[in-house]
Amino acid sequence: MNRKKIAEVGLVLISIFIFSYMVNFIWESLHAVFLYKDHDFNAMKYVRMISYVSAIDGFLILGIYLFMAALWRDMAWIWKMNGKQICTVVITGLLMAAAIEYERVFVARTWSYNRLMPTIFGLGLSPLLQLSTTGLWAFWLSGRVLYRREKPEGR
Numbered sequence: 001m002n003r004k005k006i007a008e009v010g011l012v013l014i015s016i017f018i019f020s021y022m023v024n025f026i027w028e029s030l031h032a033v034f035l036y037k038d039h040d041f042n043a044m045k046y047v048r049m050i051s052y053v054s055a056i057d058g059f060l061i062l063g064i065y066l067f068m069a070a071l072w073r074d075m076a077w078i079w080k081m082n083g084k085q086i087c088t089v090v091i092t093g094l095l096m097a098a099a100i101e102y103e104r105v106f107v108a109r110t111w112s113y114n115r116l117m118p119t120i121f122g123l124g125l126s127p128l129l130q131l132s133t134t135g136l137w138a139f140w141l142s143g144r145v146l147y148r149r150e151k152p153e154g155r
Helices: 003-035 043-072 083-107 125-146
Strands: none
Touching: 003 043, 003 125, 043 083, 043 125, 083 125
């Protein structure tokens, strides 16, 4: 892999992480009031917690991106996502979120939902949809920012 290609891949990964972090920070901020039972919402603790979980979500979405790139053998797949790719992102995000939520709610009992959180099989609806939704937004935004002017090499 030449330097230009390495730089392009690095830029894609950084872009996806930044957009993932930003979109997840907003999502976490909006749904946290429904998610955490008995949370005191101290501002310093809250912002630190939301920042941390948004970074974790950013890395999970990077994992989804890399899984998709390996599956389609195309590091620039976000340039023009097709229906199969979108469905695969949604399914992957749902499975990852379900596994994380199940482990945190039922096994480790790290958190519980308050009565305002709609649930499916005991898992919160908002957290279940989060990785798929924010991942697609991050991929779409990154694709538009990185590939808005020219077609990537090999396409």
